[in-house]
Amino acid sequence: MMREAEDVFHKHLRKVGLKHTEQRDVILRTFVETRDHLSTDELFRLVKKKDAGIGFTTVYRTLKLLTECGLASEVAFHDGVARYEHQFYRRSHHHMVCTNCGSSVEFFSPEIEKVEKDIGKKHHYRTTRHSFQVFGICENCSKAEDNGR
């Protein structure tokens, strides 16, 4: 998986005439090996542990590159920061976020894909993507609330 991600990334770099650098590789590897929804800043902190010399700007710009070549995609948790997750070999999925503690679960829902298609057809839009998140309170937080009473 890591190998293939690197392949995709390096091909993309060559294709658009950009260079292959040590920093970009470190950032890609850190991103792919993390199973989470990272903000630019969170990824930056992880990258710094491996190579303290890499700056925020480089992480920020590399994340854009990863998004361009389809390795990363933005997910909106509506908490004021952009988050990214890796899209390598992953089925289309969605997130449910706990508005109390910020934890999230992923789920798959073919119905949603169907709604996108149907609505596009109905209104003559050529749809490209959609965004769907569910918000609520997770089991743990619900319990904690009850105990607090």
Add this chain to the structure above:
Amino acid sequence: MMREAEDVFHKHLRKVGLKHTEQRDVILRTFVETRDHLSTDELFRLVKKKDAGIGFTTVYRTLKLLTECGLASEVAFHDGVARYEHQFYRRSHHHMVCTNCGSSVEFFSPEIEKVEKDIGKKHHYRTTRHSFQVFGICENCSKAEDNGR
């Protein structure tokens, strides 16, 4: 409709011990009579046409108040600005946004409500709301693209 919106707003103000001012009324009226998805800044510009003395901050804070009492709700178009729409007497609905020209259409989809409920139950979340948007290219922009070739 305007009358009822004012009622809800004034009751809310009294309830939380806030005052009824001319500015707040102008902002409410402007907001309710506009059928659109307004950013704070857009609403501010409309309000200024009626009363040039009203400042951005007041619009911003009043929009928060309207959201608190359920008259407004935030919609995410993912373009970096917060947008609001009025919720008075409106069925739950969603948006499809053209990523080229920014225009949008509204649609209703009971399936989405069902998915929220089902997923919440499955993962033991007490769901409170969800966010769903479809993105694509509208008919006009598609045509314009074709003509451009």
Add this chain to the structure above:
DNA sequence: TTATCTGCAAAGCATTTGCAGCACA
């Protein structure tokens, strides 16, 4: 009278960009 409101200006914050020196090809 007095607590709240208003509008200005300034602060916050995440994101983006300009630039001088560095590194890959």
Add this chain to the structure above:
DNA sequence: TGTGCTGCAAATGCTTTGCAGATAA
């Protein structure tokens, strides 16, 4: 050898807050 890269610092753009004078109750 030269174009692109890096990281710093500063700019940007939207959102939020502090404050002194104004206003509703």
